[in-house]
Amino acid sequence: MGGLHSVNNGSGNGGGSASTPTTAGRKRQSVDGVEYPRRRATIACEICRSRKSRCDGSRPKCRLCIELNVECIYREPGIKLDAGDKLILEHLNRIESMLHNALPASPSQMQMHGGAASPAVSATTGLSDDILAKPTLNLANAGTGGNQVGLGTWTNFSSMPKVHSTPALNLLQWPKIKQLVSREYNPQHLLQLELNRTPLQLNSSLTLDLSNTAAYVQAFFERVNVWYACVNPYNWTSYYRTALSQGFRSGAESCIVLLVLALGNASTRGSISRISPDEDPPGMSYFSAAWGLLPSLMTRTTMMSAQCSILTAAYLFYIVRPLEAWTLLSSTSMKLQLLLSTNPPAMLPTASRELSERVYWNALLFESDLLAELELPHSGINQFEESVGLPCGFEEEDEEPVVGGRDDLWYFLAEIALRRLLNRVSHLIYSKGTSTSISSLAPVVAELDYQLTQWYENLPTPVQFPHSRMLLSNPVQTVLRLRYFACRTIIFRPYILAVLENEKLGHDSTVRENCRKCLEACIRQLEHITEHHAGHMPYLWQGALSMVSQSLLVMGATMSPSLASVLPPPDQMDVMFQDVIEEVERYSHLAPSLRMSAEIIREAEERRQMYQRNHGMRV
Template identity: 30%
Template sequence: MEDAVQSSPPRKRLRAVHACNICRARMIRCDGHDPCASCSASEQNCTYGLNPNHKGKTDLILAGVLRMEAALFDMRSMVSSPSFLGSQMTLPPIDSSLETLSSHQRSSPSSTSNADNLQNAVLDPMHTSATESILQWHHFDVFPSLRQTYISIFHLEQSREPIKLRASTMYLYVNGAEIDRIITSFASSVNFWYPTMSTDMLKAAQTRIADGKAADTTSSCLAYLVMALGCANLTISAAHHRAMGDIYMDTVLKKLCVVQTEVSTAATQCLFFVALYFAFVRRPLQAWQYINMAATQCRLLLSYSPANETSDDQECLRRIFWSCYILESDYLAELSALPQSGIALIESSIPLPAQYNTHANIQEEEQSSLYFLACISMRRLLNRVHHVLYARESGVSLDNGRFPSVVSELNHQLEEWREFLPVSLKFSVDAQETANEYGGFLRQRYLTCRSVIYRPYLTWIITNCMDTMTTPENVLGSCKSCLDACLLHIINLRWFAHTVFVDTWICSLSMTAAMLILLVACRLPVLRQLVGEEVLTAASYLKQLIQEWTEISGQPDSPSIEQSLRLITEIDGFIQQEYQGEEEYDLVQRVRGC
């Protein structure tokens, strides 16, 4: 009997057409029994709805993102309402201001329609949460050396030598196996993080490279860019691919005039990929320039759909739109005075990513879509946090009567975002390893957002020079949330390919900001007790990691990254002095006691 079972072909597992309500909410498999195995094991009340659920995981997370967006819109409307603006919550004491918003405020729909309350997730010009803005806090006046040799990021990057092109164009001969390897590298990295290329487009690019066609067309440029970015990703593990990537990129830059004179989805995609390559080689101004160009062309094509456009072309364009939205926001978060493309002004009217065949493996395609949606929703939340709390004219971070409730609601939205992540992307808020690098990257985004949300409490305490005896416990808890997030942001930094490839420059600045905040906290006894001891080794870990990343993409070095490393080193010296001074004081006290 056993032999008969073993010899029979394996049966394909049937998916339950109608999942129970509990399994559907948790997005796990349901065997369709009554009660199902999952509910029986967890002792849950297993119930079934009236209609079968035919939606896939991508549809479910999309619905969740839309629900969270609606809640954010309502929160934004509530913050700007006359009743909220007129509320008086003075500090100190601050205890009564720290109550979370009522469940009615969180869940009840606004009396007006959502259409009237839509607020786009746009970063305000000259917001006050960038690293350069933090360095201008008067709390750093006691550390004049931090500013004496500091040069603005824009001027450092703008004064760099221009990119030099080769005197003659080189066309590489690459065998079929190597082409496959490079295309696969592109698909598993760039096209996973920003899934804009369909499998058909990738096959066409691969065929064009294999045929050795070197025509001056947008299609050729797109094929070369796929190879350049695939080589760039391989550079993370094999340095010799950097030279290959540069050769492909050199060819693209010489043909780019063809792309720039064409108005099409393929041309827009080329502009976006050029921006990604400049991000990889740590050229932030050039990366922003091409993101801006791609975003502007997205706006044009979304406003005037070409006559011969297919549904796949439309979906591709929308995905490029959201990719540009994420990256432009990342750069504006640190260089707030950069002119904006206007892409954020229409983001609430652009559909989120839908069905699109980007990977041959269905599971990989689904994971890519979920990851992309998670990154989009987090970037939108980050933009609203910057807007509501730190807009130069209207931000509430310095308004003692308003920021506690706003912080509470924003943190509520952040936790809902984390709770709704699919199991494969979930992470714990600690220093434990994540199941995969995608969860690790999302945790870094989460920690960034959490530290920015709770920062107003920190600035309130350091501005009022509070001490342990007069500071309410719940205020200290909020400060600890900010400081823990800053420290965990540093501790959890890893060799995530997404970070190394795209975000090395941005990461160096955000880590500098985290170190600056930790330095301020270490100077006040009331806050120093909230800072973990890992702060004493954080800088050495950061410097080693960022230096290794910069070596991957080769010369020339980014002067703003070098400046960030210098600042991190100097900040670490001041932190060490603060702790050494405390140890010396304790030693003297013990000697006197004897």
């Protein structure tokens, strides 16, 4: 790295290896600090584990896998789970079981309870393999009786559809909402702005100050690793020592340590939107040093080099460089597909498999979030979803975990389950060629809403957010609540379109109730706009576009007499929209796509108020 110099490395202990207790310190801990017993071996195969069935342990195939005619995969004998991991997996398996469900044949088979599908229907619907093999659901035929229509296999819904209408700017083509802007927009405008953006310029020869290493490493493990769960706190000290011995000038360990310092530093400064545009983003010196190591690592086909790419992408999302993140992730995806095809996770040693699972899921989550807003090529990484298991906990090493370090998987697993559901929503409602007529939409929406409810109800207590309107102090609960309402919004959003196209539909009680659910979910995301700061490390760019999307939807609703009647009073709406405008404008200097988003939302509010005055809807 040429002129890279490290100065004042403090104690040189890797930013947190110093400390404390002996054997008790090595016990895994839950979120609330309760110590768990040592791990115990499990023998259930992956299929039995996912179905929560008793496995007879027969090799090479257990009885259930023989009956299902599927591959039977056992965890390595050395893999052990502690009580905390078992709780995580138990809750996630419940969530996943809901997402395996299929719709019944006709509306008469849907037992409706408060607008949601009956658990008796949703939890027990069984379809034959040939039905489940169908990749999509033909909504035009749903509910006609006679032929069952499957929701598709798990794999078919693991990524966003290649053509879909979920992006925020698609709303500008809707009736009434298109009157809120003076020019035509579409998602390609966002992409083109990012393509034409000035390339990221980094100086990898900066002097590297390691005096705050301990604080930044602790901040990373306390505030950042919860979102990505891809750095092992139990072998961190050995990574740091290796990086230190190399002078942070070469090797995957050096790159990982520098990226941890960059992200840890960033997490100590709050929202990047509140940092002066004239100031370098916090952590940039560490990131620049890591960036200088990437070219040599990009040519290495190893899981650690892929791990470096994931952490790099995380920082690129933090500084709102979505297209650079996608470019890096595309290369990483190819590397992961090669690694997974030549070394299936089930055949890897415990530690290697755990890391590969976490890197894989991060890559898939990142890609899905980008594909939800931008028309980008798909990498194909989703094809490995069924062969890659869910992470269940890093094995403890001989050394103590870093100070502040804990292997917290609850958010990460909950996000995997929710992203799968979001992708399913996009396939069933928003993919090209699907019918969204009111009659065909009802059973699909009811089932998806039921699955979202089950996702929430099966969240472990430490991350299960309250439904109250109070501000939350727990950032994980805050982000999950925002993601929950974003998913709920998109499930019910077609009903808003239906009323905007035909005002008479707003008088139908079922349509009106579903519109109310959609608008309520929108408002819950916008009423405390600063809540979005909790997700600024992983979701600032996505969160900003979500704000714009929900605001445009509610703005359109205020222009419809039947929809306006289910909204809060107009003066409350005015204040809420103004708060959104001010918040998005604070982000506008971070990316050209966000600058355009800020311009759109400000013009939309001005034209909305003018529309209401001209139509006698405003005193």
